[in-house]
Amino acid sequence: MAVTADLIREKLISELAAVHVEVEDTSPNRCAASFKVLIVSPQFEGKPLLQRHRLVNTCLANELKEIHAFEQKTLTPEQWEKQKQQ
């Protein structure tokens, strides 16, 4: 199954209890499947950056095999609220 923005979004919501997900397909800018994602999840609470990113990587392990480039931003709901206010 081809990796799509929707597939990524659904997985993040169902497996990481993401309360907000933004998936940007950046493939047109590059030569192969590339995505940029913003994930807001309470599961990131108390976890350092690397651990958060590893959580996402594990969740999307199968998809990442097909993807060429992947950017991610991981925020807790509190950080997301703060960012929105800026």
Place this chain on the structure above:
Amino acid sequence: MNSVFGAAARSVRALSALPRLTQPGGGAACSRLLCSAEGQKSLEEMVKKDKVVVFMKGTPAQPMCGFSNAVVQILRMHGVDNYAAYNVLDDQDLRQGVKTFSNWPTIPQVFFNGEFVGGCDILLQMHQSGDLVEELEKLGIRSALLDAEKEQ
């Protein structure tokens, strides 16, 4: 985890049929089968040999990818010019081996004191939050940005 080892084992079997590639000007470590246990140990040595180690696409003088370039630029901003950079485009074994080693799917990959820090996203966020200055200090590296602030 089984699938990772399975894939690594399969690639080792496949690669053993190919002629060994020698790395011009590079260390002997790069030419070994880096997905094997022996290869993974070479990687361990590579990341511990220098305080700051970057696996990237291209070289610091000529990055071949936007994310690798971002890492180079950030390090440059902090005055970190003396680091080990390995070009994964020169060596497919290295390209796959380092992903297995750090259990991280993408390049670039940054290591501080032998420990995996993250890729471009993480380094950028550390830079923006000020954490990078702190981490460099732990390595005994004084960030150039600290001096830049003083001048203002």
